[in-house]
Amino acid sequence: MDNRSININNSSLTNSPFNTGDNASQTVNAEGIQDENQLLFNQLIESLKAIPDEEERTDAEENTRKLQDAVNKGNKSRAKRIFGWLPTTVTGTSVALQIYKIIESL
Secondary structure: OOOOOOOOOOOOOOOOOOOOOOOOOOOOOOHHHHHHHHHHHHHHHHHHHHOOOHHHHHHHHHHHHHHHHHHHOOOHHHHHHHHOOOOHHHHOOHHHHHHHHHHHOO
16 A cells, blocks of 8 residues: 655645656745745735834834744744734735735645
8 A cells, every 4th residue: 555645835736747656756846935925025014104103113014024934934823923913904904814824824
């Protein structure tokens, strides 16, 4: 009985053949995922500019950087905690919700 399995986190593959034969070697490029995440975080940082209170905006920017670092490291519990530190006016935006979906998939 053959018990091989393939598990690729944070990916969506379409028409991507996998060779799972004996001594097979397969490389999957996840660069597009990182680029998409970076774009979302850039959009989130841009949305923070609308926060009128400078101190709150500075805190939100710092927490966004911490959040991005936690997501990049795959630290789901830390990312969820930091996401909760963002202002509610930010966490309800579509870009923030997309980032939260990424966090949930970690």
